[in-house]
Amino acid sequence: MQKEDLIATKNRITPFIHRTPVLTSRLLNDIAGAELFFKCENFQRMGAFKMRGAVNAVLQLSEEQKMRGVVTHSSGNFAQALALAAQSIGVKAYIVMPENAPQVKKDAVRGYGGQIIECASSPIAREEVAAQVEKETGAFFIHPSNDRDVILGQGTAAMELLEDHPDLRFLFSPVGGGGLIGGTALAAHFFGNNCQVIGGEPFEADDAYRSLLSGQIETNDSTNTLADGLRTQLGDINFPIIQHYVEKIIRVEETEITAAMRLIWERMKIIVEPSSAVALAAFLRNKAEYAGQKVGVILSGGNIDVNHLPF
């Protein structure tokens, strides 16, 4: 994936996404001892960066593929993103969701015109059902994070941030399935001015941290973290990018995630989901290393059930 691929991606998806604002906060800068620039993907369409990659993947299909539709498996933001992206482009979307997924998420997918196919809640069941839908309908399968076009799409958030603030020295992103941090790392490499990308990951789902150490894709035995968007593991397309272009991954405790989320809510008056707060928590854990520097932080999304907050 080259510079030109990112530029073409950005031009392609622009009509279908929001250029999200970059917010700053004096109070948070004082706490951070650095200049923080928050890329607010919580204000993105459907409430998360996932819209970028989903739109890009759907737009890359041939006309014939578009007529047959798209399919994915996700219980989270990618389910909504693919449904809305497909709807916006006039394509049918089949979304395989675990039968125990929250009703509010199912309602959101249906609200965006997606057709839900329920499955058992294991990763294997999801993949099997998605493969079955693919076979029966001819729909094109799009993986939520381990897909070239999805990774390129996610990278456009960092491209926009670096357009607005070209002199960022560091850029923090949460690490889940690897699509966002992979795209972010590519964008920083091609468009940053010596900008280091650092990942934030919960101790409770630190597969990416361990993968960088071992040199192979590791899995999580359990994923007991508030940051529900980060419970997934890396894939064979994004892992090499992460190995090559990500400086390091910092792990954070659950209490640090809650504290960072609370800071953002109370000081910036914006709603972010726990996965987003992981990037700020990682920065804060090591903040002495970045004293006085310009630091970008990707706030990945804002989809949270306000009836079930961690504080």
Added chain:
Amino acid sequence: MQKEDLIATKNRITPFIHRTPVLTSRLLNDIAGAELFFKCENFQRMGAFKMRGAVNAVLQLSEEQKMRGVVTHSSGNFAQALALAAQSIGVKAYIVMPENAPQVKKDAVRGYGGQIIECASSPIAREEVAAQVEKETGAFFIHPSNDRDVILGQGTAAMELLEDHPDLRFLFSPVGGGGLIGGTALAAHFFGNNCQVIGGEPFEADDAYRSLLSGQIETNDSTNTLADGLRTQLGDINFPIIQHYVEKIIRVEETEITAAMRLIWERMKIIVEPSSAVALAAFLRNKAEYAGQKVGVILSGGNIDVNHLPF
């Protein structure tokens, strides 16, 4: 208060306040059946529009008055606003607060350098203690809402909104002590293009609604509303402005306030306090009247205890 007074006020306070963004939301426009423009004073310094009026009032003091300091009585946002405004300008602030005010609010006032003087929680006790502080220290008393300079300061939010969107046909504001809606009505009169100002007020504290009916300032026997910023009553300086320039006041139920607040949180991903949601709730209650129109909504503040939400 004339057009020139508002212009001079805006120039005076600009270095001390944020020009807050105006946000829009496709989803909310669909629900509203109109084009809504939200002036986000929840992003203002200290989290509410009150900063505008407080800065203006402090800046209008003589050098001698500034040396003696300022005093107010408030358990809410004006306490924090005056403390921060005074600190920003290098003036001492005495803040009379009820002894049962939430610890988080007292901490915020102290964080902004304000000196708290506790009093019993009745309105009379507050005024007596404030008068005593005024007498003992020579500090200048600034009323949270019934003060010429405060009203002019609050009007600058609507001025900015109308600069960005000169063709708003309606402008909704919450009604509490009358400072915000008074200033908003003046701004719409002098800078709007036939822009009607409409107030939102809880049924549970509908003193302003009744005051417009009776032609005299009415009080509330009880103020059992979530919208804690709107429990106060009008004053003799802002009431004539409201009588003259406000089109009407729409009352809303507590359930409507919660529903409007939830819409803003969930769809716009921003944090507003219940008082802010009253303006949107008032619009939604009568939305058929504004179908297809451009409508401004002032989101007055975002200071809320996230451990005590109404949903």
